[in-house]
Amino acid sequence: AQSVTQPDIHITVSEGASLELRCNYSYGATPYLFWYVQSPGQGLQLLLKYFSGDTLVQGIKGFEAEFKRSQSSFNLRKPSVHWSDAAEYFCAVGATSYDKVIFGPGTSLSVIP
Amino acid sequence: DVKVTQSSRYLVKRTGEKVFLECVQDMDHENMFWYRQDPGLGLRLIYFSYDVKMKEKGDIPEGYSVSREKKERFSLILESASTNQTSMYLCASSSDTYEQYFGPGTRLTVT
Numbered sequence: 001a002q003s004v005t006q007p008d009i010h011i012t013v014s015e016g017a018s019l020e021l022r023c024n025y026s027y028g029a030t031p032y033l034f035w036y037v038q039s040p041g042q043g044l045q046l047l048l049k050y051f052s053g054d055t056l057v058q059g060i061k062g063f064e065a066e067f068k069r070s071q072s073s074f075n076l077r078k079p080s081v082h083w084s085d086a087a088e089y090f091c092a093v094g095a096t097s098y099d100k101v102i103f104g105p106g107t108s109l110s111v112i113p
Numbered sequence: 114d115v116k117v118t119q120s121s122r123y124l125v126k127r128t129g130e131k132v133f134l135e136c137v138q139d140m141d142h143e144n145m146f147w148y149r150q151d152p153g154l155g156l157r158l159i160y161f162s163y164d165v166k167m168k169e170k171g172d173i174p175e176g177y178s179v180s181r182e183k184k185e186r187f188s189l190i191l192e193s194a195s196t197n198q199t200s201m202y203l204c205a206s207s208s209d210t211y212e213q214y215f216g217p218g219t220r221l222t223v224t
Contacts, residue, residue, distance in 0.1 A: 034212070041217075041220075042217055042218065046214075100161065101211055101213055103155050106155050
């Protein structure tokens with residue numbers, strides 16, 4: 001069965017520092033992978049996605065993620081964090097049918113001014 | 114831009130009441146989903162629908178039902194609300210690409 005783990009429940013970084021959020025997945029074939037962001041009190045917004053091809057994908061708001069098949073990972077990165085990046089981040093993997101997506105438990109990001 | 118709207122941002126209901134949560138999308142998407150989101154548990158799929166009048170149970174369907182009479186509208190029904198259904202409810206839609214578009218959510222409190 002597909003599953004997604006995000007080892008870090010909560011991360012705090014200083015504004016301007018780099019960021020890496022970890023994501024590991026379990027899936028038998030080449031997965032469809034996603035990162036979503038949820039600002040407080042809001043729905044989820046897609047940051048980026050990986051379907052195939054180049055393993056380094058660029059997303060919105062200056063985020064990027066790298067797919068590493070050997071490590072079953074899809075970590076999210078940003079070189080310089082802004083205070084507005086404080087939010088909940090969800091990694092997700094596309095499941096086998098009907099566009100179902102399995103979400104990880106989320107990582108809460110706090111940004112110190 | 115895809116727009117998914119939910120009928121209420123905040124809702125307070127009493128135990129035993131029948132509750133309707135409405136979701137509408139404007140991009141002609143085939144697939145629609147209802148999730149609940151609780152701290153530490155992430156998003157859990159309640160029901161989804163891949164076509165009008167079609168529905169499939171997700172991971173936690175107990176205590177819920179759904180209705181999809183029109184392609185753009187997907188309703189979640191709590192037949193008899195209970196306090197353990199206090200949660201954030203998120204609706205999403207997609208069109209055969211796994212990429213889901215979410216509404217703003219409804220925060221339901223059952224007292």
